[in-house]
Amino acid sequence: MGEKMLMKGNEAIGEAAIRAGCYFYFGYPITPQSELTAYMSKKLPKIKNAAFIQAESEVAAINMVYGAAATGVRTMTSSSSPGISLKQEGISYIACAELPCVIVNMQRGGPGLGSIQPGQADYFQATKGGGHGDYHLIVLAPSSVQELVDLTMDAFDLADKYTNPAMILGDGLIGQMMESVEFKERKKINLPDKEGWILTGCKGREKNYIVPFNLDPYEMEKLNFKIQDKYNELKEKEVRYETINLENADLIVVAYGTVARIVKTVIANAKKEGINIGLIRPITLFPFPEKIIAETSEKVNKFLVAEMSLGQMVEDVKLAVNGKVEVNFYGRVGGVIPTQSEILTEIKKYLK
């Protein structure tokens, strides 16, 4: 049994990262994730050989991550929506260079400077690449502070395993709320050796180099195919989701993160009124749990996707069901969180 503590989401990420062996954090202040930067600034200077830098910009922070990751250490940065937009160049380079790292996005309302309340409108940016070129991040979507902890630790493992940047896609609500968390003992897992590619000085070996480009288009295409193979492997092996009440459901809600939490209460309330609602909660947004959605669409013919966006994940759900069933959408946006009664009212509309 690990110890139980009451922690704020943003701070819990920091603690989880340190326990996962991430001693190199580079960040820039932005609401609603600044507590994470502050937590790292407090903890890392107390650890030998660790480094915390408040970077001059989001751009510099992600490029410091790029440099640190190239030496083989576990490293991370965090931000919120507008800051994540600024990091996209660096993220694309890191993905192309095939370096592992973790990026946390505690989303707020957008677009533009938006608001500082929770949002989920960075789904496209997070799951479809975000920067230029064909690449994906491994995207994990926590729904509680405990899951923030567990997924943060998993994110470092997955990033190392696939030498690809991983993103924790939370929102201002999960980052700001306090819940009881437990830092569980984790099973030791075998991860690929980094010795072949890290930059540590070429003592006793040929030089290593990391270059995210190739001016020969055929070689560049080969690199793209190689990266793409990893995504196919991710789709095969790393899909995660939670399901509730799929049997006998009259309608399936697909929701992630904060909205999925709300939907769980909706399901309980609906049951009292004799309405059977099921939930598919994607935990990995990339790779997306398309198979369970497709299978469920063979049994239930009504879906509702609820998001704090104006319709982003709904596109992936539609692709998964491939036109076989009705997929409806309900979204609030700009920092507005949908209420249980709003969602239930919406559900009832489709069950008439």
Place this chain on the structure above:
Amino acid sequence: MKKVFGKPKSLTKDPFTYCPGCHHGIAHRLVAEVVDEFGIREKTIGVCPVGCSVFAYVFFDCDMICAAHGRAPAVATGIKRAKPDSIVFTYQGDGDLASIGTAEIVHTANRGENITVIFINNAIYGMTGGQMAPTTLVGQVTQTSPYGRDAKTMGYPMKVAEMLAALKGVTYISRVALNKPANIIKAKKSIKKAFQVQLDGKGFSLVEILSTCPTNWGLSPIEANKWVEENMIPYYPLGELKTPEEVS
């Protein structure tokens, strides 16, 4: 027969692909010679920029990484903080360092990061075909200042060494040229001092190297060397702008 001159160990066997008369080759060699002389090749990590010297990773025979345009100092910061025992240098042109990368270079210098920056100032963008750089001289004709750089609308050429020397976090700053043997000898001494500062753990060092771009200047290699002497050096005076007493 005794070998008195050869290629530095810290350069690979690959022939340089730079244009005839371009100073990148000399600058690469000087850095490599210094790395050899300190015997630090096996713990050196170089960060190359975006621009002509994006290919520096091919020519330096030590661990290398290519940064995004202008971000080399941030990447070098990440490397140095993660591996403080390594010797880290960036190699950046004027578009990379003085234009798109101003935030990174200023703040890396201001934090006094213990890295060495080799800054190639040839007053033009080379790889993209000769556009105006922040360091382009007033009146200089480039692809994007076809009527000559007009200070009223395009600003004055940026004196990076002077600007950074004003920061307290900076330990060593110099400006050198490679247009004649005497200057090359001085340039090497300066690069050596810059690496010495890093080896001693004394903080941020930068050597601004006035260089040629005969191709985009539309001059022959010899004319280009003369152009450095007559046009660049008067505006960008050579010498040490900041040096700790111990290494001077």
